[in-house]
Amino acid sequence: MTIKRGMCLHAWPLALGLALAACQQAPEQKGEQKTEQAADNAASGKRDASEYLSQPLVSDIYTADPSAHVWNGKIYVYPSHDIDGPTPEDDLGSHFEMRDYHVLSMDKIGGPVTVGPVALDVKDVPWADKQMWAPDAAYKNGTYYLYFPAKDKEGAFRIGVATSKDPMGPFKAQPQPIKGSYSIDPAVFTDADGQSYIYFGGIWGGQLQRNIGGKYDPSGSKTDLKQDDKPAIAPRVARLNGDMLEFAETPREIQILDDKGKPLLGGDHDRRFFEASWMHKHDGKYYFSYSTGDTHYLVYAVGDSPYGPFTYKGRILEPVEGWTTHHSIVEWGGKSWLFYADSQLSGQTRLRNVKVTELRYNADGSIQTINPLLPKKGAAH
Numbered sequence: 172m173t174i175k176r177g178m179c180l181h182a183w184p185l186a187l188g189l190a191l192a193a194c195q196q197a198p199e200q201k202g203e204q205k206t207e208q209a210a211d212n213a214a215s216g217k218r219d220a221s222e223y224l225s226q227p228l229v230s231d232i233y234t235a236d237p238s239a240h241v242w243n244g245k246i247y248v249y250p251s252h253d254i255d256g257p258t259p260e261d262d263l264g265s266h267f268e269m270r271d272y273h274v275l276s277m278d279k280i281g282g283p284v285t286v287g288p289v290a291l292d293v294k295d296v297p298w299a300d301k302q303m304w305a306p307d308a309a310y311k312n313g314t315y316y317l318y319f320p321a322k323d324k325e326g327a328f329r330i331g332v333a334t335s336k337d338p339m340g341p342f343k344a345q346p347q348p349i350k351g352s353y354s355i356d357p358a359v360f361t362d363a364d365g366q367s368y369i370y371f372g373g374i375w376g377g378q379l380q381r382n383i384g385g386k387y388d389p390s391g392s393k394t395d396l397k398q399d400d401k402p403a404i405a406p407r408v409a410r411l412n413g414d415m416l417e418f419a420e421t422p423r424e425i426q427i428l429d430d431k432g433k434p435l436l437g438g439d440h441d442r443r444f445f446e447a448s449w450m451h452k453h454d455g456k457y458y459f460s461y462s463t464g465d466t467h468y469l470v471y472a473v474g475d476s477p478y479g480p481f482t483y484k485g486r487i488l489e490p491v492e493g494w495t496t497h498h499s500i501v502e503w504g505g506k507s508w509l510f511y512a513d514s515q516l517s518g519q520t521r522l523r524n525v526k527v528t529e530l531r532y533n534a535d536g537s538i539q540t541i542n543p544l545l546p547k548k549g550a551a552h
């Protein structure tokens with residue numbers, strides 16, 4: 172039995188024989204080895220607010236996929252704006268029907284959060300039809316760039332760019348998507364030498380498996396390559412042009428290797444790339460992090476170049492409440508912060524809320540795994 176994209180994680184007790192009304196299918200990923208912690212997350216039902224590691228940053232709108240940046244000492248978060256729509260949940264994420272973006276800003280972590288007005292609306296993007304998924308932003312020479320995936324009129328995900336002089340927007344979209352772009356979840360990283368790179372991709376609804384040669388095949392597989400013993404589908408990276416509006420090269424595949432230098436395999440659902448790329452640097456090393464999708468982990472791999480290869484190192488975040496998990500990592504106030512999202516406010520995967528918590532490193536550069544849920548009150552330790 173597969174875990175359906177969109178199925179509430181807090182409904183996993185069904186698989187354990189406990190009845191919950193919210194979701195109908197009992198999810199059990201073949202070969203999935205849950206840690207005790209993850210199983211505990213999964214086995215909890217509706218929770219008290221005190222059982223979450225951190226609280227939603229905003230409750231006026233639903234938000235997910237937070238890409239955080241620090242500009243002029245202020246924190247800006249570029250999230251997806253979740254809305255309730257009529258489309259039933261499926262493995263392709265058709266129920267994520269977002270139509271616009273709002274930027275969040277705050278002077279300090281833990282302080283009040285401002286929700287900006289509409290920063291970009293799908294109706295103002297000439298090439299886009301629907302599903303404004305996880306965005307990111309970048310800054311160069313007085314201009315802010317918003318990178319966003321959306322489906323075009325043929326149903327293929329492309330990546331667009333919009334610009335503004337204000338980090339809160341409004342942003343004006345380029346008339347066409349980035350030439351040669353495909354799939355979802357753009358994340359832009361600017362290295363110390365000023366060169367920017369765009370990371371992107373996602374399997375299943377993110378369509379990477381339908382873009383194997385860089386050309387969209389609408390009749391391609393719905394999920395992955397169906398080759399569990401072959402290298403998993405790779406996320407992509409491309410250098411950006413100096414104007415930040417186009418790829419400066421054909422996107423390259425990013426290699427994610429195990430500790431023996433072998434590529435992670437398609438069947439390795441606990442570790443292989445699914446979606447939600449993020450790149451950050453720590454102590455001179457490049458940390459590529461991502462979501463494992465149907466096993467619901469945020470994990471990371473480390474390398475010596477922005478192109479990789481990256482060696483898988485471990486988990487950043489255990490599963491959150493909700494199906495998706497997507498994040499960003501920034502430094503602020505001398506500490507590192509993990510922005511992420513769960514479904515605390517709504518209990519529904521399609522209506523998420525962004526959060527932040529501190530991220531800590533060990534002396535060897537490894538990241539301390541975070542559990543987004545606290546032990547239930549009265550639970551034995």
Ligand code: FUB
Binds near residue numbers: 251
């Ligand atoms: O929010 C829609 C999609 O779900 C994002 O693009 C993915 O990363 C996942 O969070």
